Amino acid sequence: MYQLVKDFLNGLWNENPTFRMIIGMCPTLAVTTAAMNGIAMGLATTFVLVFSSLLISLLRNFIPAKVRIPCFIIVIATFVTVVDLFMAAYFPAIHKILGLFVPLIVVNCTIMARAEAFASKVTPPRAVADALGMGLGFTWAITLIGAVRELMGSGTLFGYHVLGEGATHWVIMLLPPGAFITMGILLGIMNVITRKSARDIQCH
């Protein structure tokens, strides 16, 4: 049980895919023009991550080592198709905004990396705990980036006006350069936080 909690927490901070591993950058930068898009993208990715990790972990003794990568890709692509059709049917508006990046969940390095490095080596419960942690870690990270860009770019947060009428909107934050710069500065802030906490631990 303790091991499961540890696996789950690992993805939230220590090996956070976005801020620590810096993988899966394409959707992170592309869809984060609003906080809501971040949540939608994050949950869609979490779904694919959890179910593909579960299936790969269940099949780990049956997949021959030589053809494991194509097998992983087929499993992942199947769940992405499920998410794509589900979102198109029930959330057409957000599906349209995310557009190309819903099918592109297939090539999100996070999923492949967890399948290869973790899910294909451990029991199903551990694989699911890890996938859930990684997925939610990805979700909070891109929601944060989306919130920063939305707040600065259009003065709203999850669609509600927070900055008032007089605030200046920095349109650049909603354009491609804003994504790169926000991500870079947040990464810098994360570096400061982790270095400080590392120093605190050393002191005690």
Added chain:
Amino acid sequence: MKELFFIIAGSVLVNNFVLSRFLGECPFLGVSRKLETAISMGIATTFVLTMTSVATYFIQFYILEPFGLSRFLQIVSFILVIASLVQLVEMVILKTSPALYRALGIYLPLITTNCAVLGLALLIAIKRYNLIQSIAFGIGAGLGFTLAMALMAGIREEMEFADVPEALQGAAIVLITAGLLSMAFLGFSGLIPM
């Protein structure tokens, strides 16, 4: 002819795959430390992108659509074709030019998980390009990717000697630099009548 030029220039400058469409960020941030490897990576990816544009054109318009399978099998079939295409390219390069194979090394299999390749295939299906337009789009996407990689690698080589604040060292300063590059590329918008 003019239309093909618009497609190529559009995907190199106006809607650069890396800097404004956000496709292919992983190699752009990961393999852009040295100019030489960045350009090799760019050329290999251009090759795969061009082959993919041809292959996915035929799959989309001659297999998936006539049989009404596009909705259900598009993602699975595209990613499988790309994976086998990359494998094929790897074998061909190994046979014809072992030197180039050694130079590209581990980067070749990584092209499979480059968003730009699958993104290109899906965009061709969305934009309903014909065969010639698809090839032009593939070449343009590859050139745009190579251009962005080369620019970034050139800047990063210079940046090794710069005094970067401690917190921003590593990926953070690379992302901010990419933001400035992307801002420069915004200047190209409106270059081509859409």
